[in-house]
Amino acid sequence: MSVNTMKVIGHATPRIDAAERVSGRAIYTRDVYLDGMLYAQVLRSPHPHARIKAIDLSKARALPGVKAIVTHENCHYVWGAGSTAGGVQYNDDIKKITTQRRYAFNNPVRYVGEPIAAVAAVDRHVAEEAVRLIVVDYEVLPFVLDQEAALRDDAVKIWPEGNISPDARNQFQPTVQKHGNVEEGFKNADRVFEARYSTVMCHNAQMEPRSCVAQWNGDKLTVYTPTGGIANCHHDLARDLGMPDEKVRVICHYMGGNFGNKNQNQDADLITAVLAREAGAPVKLEFSRKDDFVGMHGRWPTVQYYKVGVKNDGRLTAIQLRTISNMGPYRKNSGSVSGIELYDCDHTESTLFPMYTNRTTAANFRGPSDPQGYYPIQSHMDDIAYAMKMDPVDFVLKNMVKPGPGTVFTNYTLDECVRRGAELFEWKKRWKPEPGSDRGTIKRGAGVAFMAFRAAVGSSSAVITVDAKQQYTLYVGVTDVGPGAKTTMNIIAADELGVPLSKVTVVWGDTDTCPYSVGESGSRTTSMTGEAVIAAVRDLKKQIADKGMPTGSALLTASATPMPRLDGKIRNCFGANFAEVEVDTELGAVKILKFVAVHESGRIMNPLTAASQVKGGVAMGVGMALHENMIYDQRTGRPVVTGYYFDRVVTHLDAPDVQVEFIEADDGYGPYGAKGIGEAGMITTPAAISNAVFNAIGRRIKDLPITRDKILGALA
Amino acid sequence: MSTDPEKPTERDGDVSRREFLGATGTALVVTAAAPVVGAQAPPGNGAPVRPHTAIRLTLNGNVQRVEVDDHWTLAELLRDHLRLTGTKLGCERGECGACTVLVDGKPVYSCSYLAAWVDGRTVLTVEGLTRNGTLDPLQEAFIAHDAPQCGFCTSGQLMSAKALLSHTPRPTPADVRTALAGNLCRCSNYNRIVEAVVAAGAAGSTARTQGGA
Numbered sequence: 001m002s003v004n005t006m007k008v009i010g011h012a013t014p015r016i017d018a019a020e021r022v023s024g025r026a027i028y029t030r031d032v033y034l035d036g037m038l039y040a041q042v043l044r045s046p047h048p049h050a051r052i053k054a055i056d057l058s059k060a061r062a063l064p065g066v067k068a069i070v071t072h073e074n075c076h077y078v079w080g081a082g083s084t085a086g087g088v089q090y091n092d093d094i095k096k097i098t099t100q101r102r103y104a105f106n107n108p109v110r111y112v113g114e115p116i117a118a119v120a121a122v123d124r125h126v127a128e129e130a131v132r133l134i135v136v137d138y139e140v141l142p143f144v145l146d147q148e149a150a151l152r153d154d155a156v157k158i159w160p161e162g163n164i165s166p167d168a169r170n171q172f173q174p175t176v177q178k179h180g181n182v183e184e185g186f187k188n189a190d191r192v193f194e195a196r197y198s199t200v201m202c203h204n205a206q207m208e209p210r211s212c213v214a215q216w217n218g219d220k221l222t223v224y225t226p227t228g229g230i231a232n233c234h235h236d237l238a239r240d241l242g243m244p245d246e247k248v249r250v251i252c253h254y255m256g257g258n259f260g261n262k263n264q265n266q267d268a269d270l271i272t273a274v275l276a277r278e279a280g281a282p283v284k285l286e287f288s289r290k291d292d293f294v295g296m297h298g299r300w301p302t303v304q305y306y307k308v309g310v311k312n313d314g315r316l317t318a319i320q321l322r323t324i325s326n327m328g329p330y331r332k333n334s335g336s337v338s339g340i341e342l343y344d345c346d347h348t349e350s351t352l353f354p355m356y357t358n359r360t361t362a363a364n365f366r367g368p369s370d371p372q373g374y375y376p377i378q379s380h381m382d383d384i385a386y387a388m389k390m391d392p393v394d395f396v397l398k399n400m401v402k403p404g405p406g407t408v409f410t411n412y413t414l415d416e417c418v419r420r421g422a423e424l425f426e427w428k429k430r431w432k433p434e435p436g437s438d439r440g441t442i443k444r445g446a447g448v449a450f451m452a453f454r455a456a457v458g459s460s461s462a463v464i465t466v467d468a469k470q471q472y473t474l475y476v477g478v479t480d481v482g483p484g485a486k487t488t489m490n491i492i493a494a495d496e497l498g499v500p501l502s503k504v505t506v507v508w509g510d511t512d513t514c515p516y517s518v519g520e521s522g523s524r525t526t527s528m529t530g531e532a533v534i535a536a537v538r539d540l541k542k543q544i545a546d547k548g549m550p551t552g553s554a555l556l557t558a559s560a561t562p563m564p565r566l567d568g569k570i571r572n573c574f575g576a577n578f579a580e581v582e583v584d585t586e587l588g589a590v591k592i593l594k595f596v597a598v599h600e601s602g603r604i605m606n607p608l609t610a611a612s613q614v615k616g617g618v619a620m621g622v623g624m625a626l627h628e629n630m631i632y633d634q635r636t637g638r639p640v641v642t643g644y645y646f647d648r649v650v651t652h653l654d655a656p657d658v659q660v661e662f663i664e665a666d667d668g669y670g671p672y673g674a675k676g677i678g679e680a681g682m683i684t685t686p687a688a689i690s691n692a693v694f695n696a697i698g699r700r701i702k703d704l705p706i707t708r709d710k711i712l713g714a715l716a
Numbered sequence: 717m718s719t720d721p722e723k724p725t726e727r728d729g730d731v732s733r734r735e736f737l738g739a740t741g742t743a744l745v746v747t748a749a750a751p752v753v754g755a756q757a758p759p760g761n762g763a764p765v766r767p768h769t770a771i772r773l774t775l776n777g778n779v780q781r782v783e784v785d786d787h788w789t790l791a792e793l794l795r796d797h798l799r800l801t802g803t804k805l806g807c808e809r810g811e812c813g814a815c816t817v818l819v820d821g822k823p824v825y826s827c828s829y830l831a832a833w834v835d836g837r838t839v840l841t842v843e844g845l846t847r848n849g850t851l852d853p854l855q856e857a858f859i860a861h862d863a864p865q866c867g868f869c870t871s872g873q874l875m876s877a878k879a880l881l882s883h884t885p886r887p888t889p890a891d892v893r894t895a896l897a898g899n900l901c902r903c904s905n906y907n908r909i910v911e912a913v914v915a916a917g918a919a920g921s922t923a924r925t926q927g928g929a
Contacts, residue, residue, distance in 0.1 A: 018859040021867035022874065023851065024802015024842035031801035065762040122763040125787070207806045207814055207868040207902045256804070256868025257902050289807035482866035482903050612862045612908055619904035644811040644900060652893040655906035 003603050003664045008495040009672060010664075012608035015487045016501065017480070026254040030211045030286060032224045037213070038067055038120040040275050040285040041127040043134050044295060045109040045116055048358035048637030049143040049158070052107045052116065052136060059133040060119060065126040068279035069134075071117040072105035075274050079104050079267050080240045083330035086168030086175075087354065089264065090232055092239065097170045100159055102330045104270045108141060110158055110329030111358050112638045113294030115267060120275040120283045143358035143637045147326035148303055150355045158329050158356040165331045165354040175336075175352045185318025185347025189309025193384050196305050197376030198703045201326070201630040202623070203298040203641075204365050205649055208256020210292050212272040215282040221248050221273055226255040228481045229263035229519020234511040236265040241273060253509040258481035259620075260364035261297055261332065263519035290642040293360075298630055300335050300354075300362035301326040304376045309347075314388045316399050318347040321377075325354045328361035335362070337373030342452055343381070344401050358637055360630065364521065366617070370453065370683035371624055375704060378449045378687035383700055386435065392691065393422050393431075393448055401452055410571045411667035413600040417576040418450055421598040424661060425578035430594070436698025441585045444593070447691025449684040450576040455602065455675035456524040457564040457571065461515035462532035464493065464540050465555045472497060472504045474536075476529055477517030479509045483678050484609035485525045491605055492530050492671055496537040515559065523573070523676025526605060530671035535560030566669065573675045574663075575599040577618070577684040581692040585715055588708030590626055590693060592656035597684075600663040602675035610677050611660045617681020619655040623648070625686040627705050771835035776800075776844030784831040790824070791815045793831035794841060802842035802871045806900070813899035816872035817841045823879045823898075842871035845878065854878060857916035858909075865903035873899045877913045886917045 003010070020026040055071050080095050083102035088094040105115055117134050121127040142156045149155055150163040157163060161172045186192055213224040221243065227233040227250065234250040241248070255262075268285050276283040287295065302325045309318035325335035335354035385395035396418055403412050422428075430446040438444055463475040474493045478485040486506050493504045507513055518528045539558035550556050580594040597614050604610045627648035631640045641647050658681075666673030686704060694700050699714035767786045772779065775798070784793055791808075794800045794817070803826055806814035810828040817826045818840040845852040854877055857863075864870040873896060880887055880895040887895070892913045893906075901909060 014859050014862065015864070018862075018864060019851065019855075021864040021870055022842075022855040022858045023846050024800070024871050026867055027801070028804070028868065030805070031795075033796075033799065064764060125766075126763060205902055207812065207866065207900065208804070209806065255866060256806075257866040259902070289809060289811070484865075608862050612865060612905055615907045616865060616901075616904040619906055620902070623904070643809060644807055649900060649902060650904055650906070651900060652896045652906050652910070655904060658907055 003666045003673065006495055006672070007498065008491050008501065009605050010603065010607070013487060013491060013501070013606050015484050015609065016490050016506065017486060028208055028254045028256055029213060029224050029226050029252070032213045034213065034215055034282040037282040037284055038122060038279055039124040039127045040118055040120045040272060040283050041124065041131045042115050042271065042291060043117040043131045044291065045112060045114045047109065047138055047140050048112050048145070049141040049156070050109055050138040051141060052109065053139050054137040055117065056135040059135070060130040063126065063130050063133060065122040066119060066130045067122070067281065068120040068275050069117060070105070070271065070274050070278060072103065072107045075105055077104045077240050077270055077274065078102065079270055080236055084332070085166045085170040087331045087333040087335060088168050089333065094168065099170060100166070104267050104274070111360055113360055115271065115295065118271045118275055120279045124286065145357055145359055145632050145634060145637060147301065147324045147355040147357055150357050151324060151353060158358060163356045165327055165335070165356055177350045180347035182318045182320045182347045182349040186309045189317040190312045192307060192309050193380065193387065194307045195380050195383070195702060196303065197379065198303045199301055199372035199375060200704055201298040201301045201360070201362060202365065202628040203293055203630055203647060204259040204261070205293070205644065205647060206257030206259055209289055210266055210268045210287040210296060211285060212268045213282060213284045214272040214276040216277055219247055222251065223248070223269055223273060224251045225266070225269050227252050227262050228255065228258040228479055228521055229517070230479055230509060230511050230514065231477050231516045232263050232519050233265045233269065237269055237273070240265065240270055250511045251509060252479045255479055255481045258520055259366045260368060260521060263521040289644070293642045294639050297332060297361045297363035299365040299372060302337055302372050304337060306376060306380045308380060308384060310384055310388060314390050314395060314398055316343055316345040319343060319345050321350045323350070323352045325352065326357050326359060326362060327354050328359045329356050330361045332361055332363035333368055336369045338369045339373040339377035342377070342401055342450065343399050359632060360639065366620065367679040367683035370679065371621060371686050374449060374451065374683055375686040375690055379690045379700065379702070382447070382691045382694060393418065393427055396448060396450055400450060408569045410566065410569045410669050411665050413663050413665060414450065414452055414574040416663055417574045417598045417600055420661065420663065421576035421578050421596055424598065424659065425594065425596040427578065430580050432695050435695050438696070442582055443585060443696045444580065444582050445692050445694065445696025446578065446580045447688050447695055448576065448578050449687035449691060451680065451684045452572045452574055453680060453683060455571045455573045455670070456522055456527060457531070457566060457669055458518060458524065458528045459561055459563050460517045460529040460532045461559065461561040462529065462536040463515050463557065463559040464536045465557045466540060466544065466550065467555055468549065468551050470503070470549060472499070473507060474504050474533065475507045475514050476533065477508070477511070477514035478525055478529055479520060481520045483520070483613055484606065485520060485529070487609065488526050488605050489529060489533050492533045493537055496534050497541070523678040523680070526674050527670040527676060530674060531562050531564055532560050534671050535562045564669065571667065571669055571675070573599065573601045573677070573680055575680050575684060577688040579688040579692040581689060581696055583693060583696045583711060585697065588711035590706065590711070592622060592689070595656045596659045597681055598661045598663065599677070599680050600665055601677045601680060602670060603664055603666050603673040604662050605674050607662065610662065613677045614660045614681035615658040617679065618658045618685050619650050621682045621685025622654060622656065622689065623650040624704065625689040625706055627707070629705055769832045771832060773834045773836070774838040776841060786832055788831040789827055790817065790829045790831045790834055791826035794826060800841050800843050804868050804871055806868065813872045813876065814869050816875040816899060818875055818879055821879060821882060823876045840875070842874055845874060853920055854881065854916040857912040857919065861908050861912035861915060863905065863909045863912040865905045869899060869901045873901065873909050880913070881917055881920065885920055887914060889914055
């Protein structure tokens with residue numbers, strides 16, 4: 001399915017705000033300075049689990065320049081975007097039935113880094129000194145870090161109800177998803193393969209540490225904060241503070257990276273707003289890098305037990321999965337893992353135990369359930385392919401999800417992605433039929449992984465005006481966290497209007513001026529807000545046709561909030577990634593020699609920025625595959641990795657050259673058939689690298705990250 | 717560290733400044749040719765007066781005299797007191813490179829470099845790359861090759877690249893990766909950044925050749 005050529009859409013377009021980004025003129029939250037502004041710092045718990053018996057603020061209050069201090073004793077706001085039944089987001093009803101509340105300040109504290117107190121002072125140095133002068137008397141409690149240990153009957157209870165986090169009905173039980181009957185599936189199998197895999201917490205580690213500036217004008221609160229969703233952040237903040245939505249304004253014009261879970265309010269926003277009200281002055285809260293690592297969230301660690309049944313011809317008969325996810329002490333998100341839906345199998349069963357532990361809260365990170373879901377199942381299936389004497393690409397083509405009576409897709413290109421990727425990558429040339437067969441200490445290998453990831457449609461709003469000079473102004477509630485949403489919206493409006501980009505001015509990032517946008521998460525801004533832009537423009541064009549262009553100071557205004565539906569079909573982005581690695585078997589080091597990423601994300605609005613998303617996503621996935629791990633000291637319950645150095649995120653020296661190719665399609669849904677791309681590159685990468693390392697050394701590493709010690713251990 | 721305003725500091729030099737400062741702890745910025753151009757913190761806000769020093773630097777081509785608290789980092793001076801907020805703080809512990817600026821042409825992490833140390837030196841920040849509203853060819857290459865995603869690391873990447881191009885006008889991709897190894901990009905847009913710097917080098921060399929070299 002090819003796509004027709006359009007005027008503005010589909011052409012490589014530099015970002016409309018790129019000049020601001022390269023000249024230092026782009027204003028991020030921490031670049032906001034208000035008159036009389038105070039600086040805030042947060043005191044955090046040094047204990048993984050402790051009851052606060054007393055807090056002595058006398059010395060801190062006596063320090064000249066200290067203006068306000070808040071603790072659990074004088075600040076009782078529930079942080080609603082925190083613990084929620086089932087980890088369901090953006091749903092006020094779920095928050096009403098949630099019984100395990102997360103407050104801005106909690107007692108007891110349940111992880112190292114949990115806020116104890118926050119201070120606002122005349123400058124950041126006074127605030128830092130005041131934090132050091134706060135004396136806290138703790139009753140230290142026993143703690144549990146590991147999710148499987150938390151499941152044991154004799155485990156320390158973090159909540160009175162136990163350590164299993166509740167489901168969406170607030171029931172304290174695991175969640176089970178069944179399709180067919182796995183027992184029957186295993187009976188039909190010729191062979192059954194079982195394996196245990198584990199994945200770890202990788203921190204989002206976006207370059208901009210959390211920060212917030214809050215200012216009260218009477219009873220109106222203005223908050224500058226890095227959020228990927230000003231509308232959701234705005235509503236959550238108003239609800240948490242018990243204020244009407246219209247009394248809160250959220251502004252985010254530029255933001256230093258998102259990668260998940262900044263599409264709501266953060267505790268930093270609540271704390272800053274409360275401090276500003278207490279102090280009667282604007283307050284800026286600045287997280288240190290360590291604050292951000294220990295106080296905010298990362299990807300949920302998992303342990304996954306797979307049992308898979310196969311016929312002698314290589315066809316799957318049953319997939320059974322038991323997942324134990326480590327959510328930290330509060331439930332922010334689902335804890336689920338994806339992957340089973342990638343396969344065409346009649347009998348599947350997936351059981352999820354989202355466990356509370358005394359670690360930093362886990363939450364969404366670029367493909368929330370996906371890379372840590374894809375790595376185990378696609379590694380295990382890779383092992384099965386070798387065991388069945390099949391080429392892994394043939395095994396994928398045989399068993400991957402396909403259109404059928406129960407699986408009707410809006411369009412389907414997964415087979416094309418896999419075949420084209422294999423061709424571009426020269427799979428037959430690079431793949432070793434006998435794993436680990438290279439002679440010598442340096443061994444090469446090739447691996448494949450594939451994806452079928454939701455391409456959501458849904459509701460957002462857009463407003464567009466035109467003036468007498470025929471200049472258009474588009475109001476969209478996007479914040480542009482990096483993928484280029486602002487530019488995409490400009491492209492869509494210009495194309496639909498038939499005018500150059502410069503004839504459309506984009507207004508964004510401010511809840512007082514912009515309508516609702518879904519927020520930059522789930523790779524859905526292009527699809528949802530883009531659809532609203534088209535609808536608004538069509539309305540405006542109709543008004544122009546009916547009434548003519550406005551004259552004088554008059555404006556024509558159109559707004560739209562479309563509610564697109566999928567008619568019961570499945571809408572997916574598809575992709576296949578191929579990696580070639582070189583493993584130094586004496587050092588255990590892995591080097592990526594070649595990486596090919598073929599993706600179908602519908603129509604590509606801007607090939608320049610879309611390819612950057614895939615390139616960046618793959619490089620980020622390399623970090624997850626090979627390095628990143630939020631390690632804890634098991635004895636003290638403290639995180640050892642509290643910054644970039646020990647986290648070992650990917651650097652210029654590690655990032656492979658990523659060859660990206662798009663297969664374009666228009667399925668008739670979304671804006672001109674566009675789907676999402678922001679998460680696509682990331683989610684297949686650890687699986688592809690895992691499979692390439694196996695092909696190189698003939699040993700399967702079943703625990704991420706695939707570090708040198710594990711490779712050397714496997715080869716020893 | 718003493719908070720006594722009368723206690724002389726070690727880097728006192730020959731500049732008398734107590735009368736300028738009063739008891740505010742405020743940064744006074746004095747260009748070579750003009751009187752006070754900026755005093756950001758409101759006086760009498762209760763902040764303690766800390767040991768401070770007068771320094772003279774060439775910042776983005778302009779000679780400036782500035783009073784700095786001795787414990788201020790260069791990033792803090794640039795951002796909080798001179799409001800050159802293009803220099804970003806990603807870690808404040810010398811790990812990420814977002815705060816990279818050039819001191820005497822060499823890239824330094826301004827979060828880990830004291831403001832007082834730039835006395836007598838030349839500092840170039842991202843704001844100084846743009847001359848009379850015209851972007852540097854390196855900035856143009858960053859735009860054309862989509863090097864910034866979120867943009868938070870971009871200033872630091874640009875400054876390290878600027879230093880590289882000053883001594884290696886036509887860098888290879890490997891040269892760029894090595895020179896920029898200390899600049900993290902969590903959008904992980906490394907391919908694009910390398911492309912942009914290599915392209916800027918090639919374009920710069922072409923321009924010099926066409927200019928009659």
